[in-house]
Amino acid sequence: MNNRCILQIVLLLCFPTTTLSLSYHLLRLQQSSSSLECQKLLQQLNGRPEDCLSDRMDFKIPKEIKHPQQLQKEHAAFVIYEMLQDIFVIFTRNFSNTGWNETIVKDLLVELHQQMDLLETILEKKLGEENKSWGNSRTILHLKSYYWRILRYLKAKQYSSCAWTVIRMELFQNFSFINRLMDHFQN
Numbered sequence: 001m002n003n004r005c006i007l008q009i010v011l012l013l014c015f016p017t018t019t020l021s022l023s024y025h026l027l028r029l030q031q032s033s034s035s036l037e038c039q040k041l042l043q044q045l046n047g048r049p050e051d052c053l054s055d056r057m058d059f060k061i062p063k064e065i066k067h068p069q070q071l072q073k074e075h076a077a078f079v080i081y082e083m084l085q086d087i088f089v090i091f092t093r094n095f096s097n098t099g100w101n102e103t104i105v106k107d108l109l110v111e112l113h114q115q116m117d118l119l120e121t122i123l124e125k126k127l128g129e130e131n132k133s134w135g136n137s138r139t140i141l142h143l144k145s146y147y148w149r150i151l152r153y154l155k156a157k158q159y160s161s162c163a164w165t166v167i168r169m170e171l172f173q174n175f176s177f178i179n180r181l182m183d184h185f186q187n
């Protein structure tokens with residue numbers, strides 16, 4: 001964990017009276033650098049998308065997610081949390097067919113985990129019950145199904161190198177989406 005990240009967590013934990021907006025501001029900064037780091041790590045994993053065109057697949061992104069501007073700030077945090085968690089689970093699956101560097105995948109898992117911890121702190125401390133129950137909302141369920149389809153696809157393709165390349169590209173784009181969601185935290 002780098003120093004900047006530690007500082008931000010300390011700020012969040014030691015000043016529980018700071019306003020919601022300050023936390024979100026820190027979260028946004030932290031999340032956007034974390035997303036970039038994840039994308040950088042994903043780019044270092046081998047596999048050429050142009051070799052895997054016939055394995056492409058439409059995983060049918062939930063329609064609620066397509067219009068992030070309609071989400072409330074609090075709910076966007078849940079969406080991001082769910083995405084990070086599901087992406088984490090995907091990268092714990094068997095990728096031995098890909099020849100990927102295990103150190104890079106491990107770094108990716110650590111990065112995802114740290115970011116989930118930070119989000120969890122905010123979600124736990126700042127949200128009332130009403131907003132917490134949104135974690136079980138239809139949007140989140142649809143999002144879970146989306147990642148479930150990805151897992152099922154990998155399994156059906158027997159974790160082939162090309163299947164992983166397709167998924168790596170899909171998830172790479174997801175981090176750009178997370179950053180777009182994050183921009184709402186500014187308002």
Ligand SMILES: *[C@@H]1O[C@H](CO)[C@@H](O)[C@H](O)[C@H]1NC(C)=O
Nearest residue numbers: 093094095096097158159160
């Ligand atoms: C992962 O897949 C490889 C190749 O298909 C297989 O040899 C290996 O046993 C699997 N590892 C695990 C932990 O399932």
Ligand SMILES: *[C@@H]1O[C@H](CO)[C@@H](O)[C@H](O)[C@H]1NC(C)=O
Nearest residue numbers: 044100101102103104105107
């Ligand atoms: C895996 O990646 C790490 C970190 O980038 C690097 O130090 C290491 O040499 C790589 N290992 C292989 C086998 O390429």
Ligand SMILES: *[C@@H]1O[C@H](CO)[C@@H](O)[C@H](O)[C@H]1NC(C)=O
Nearest residue numbers: 072073074127128129130131
């Ligand atoms: C839930 O979030 C909304 C803003 O989206 C806020 O107005 C409301 O007070 C929150 N409810 C609780 C119980 O914290």
Ligand SMILES: *[C@@H]1O[C@H](CO)[C@@H](O)[C@H](O)[C@H]1NC(C)=O
Nearest residue numbers: 061065083170171173174177
């Ligand atoms: C993941 O990335 C794909 C490809 O860009 C995109 O269609 C999809 O909306 C993203 N999913 C999420 C949950 O952001």
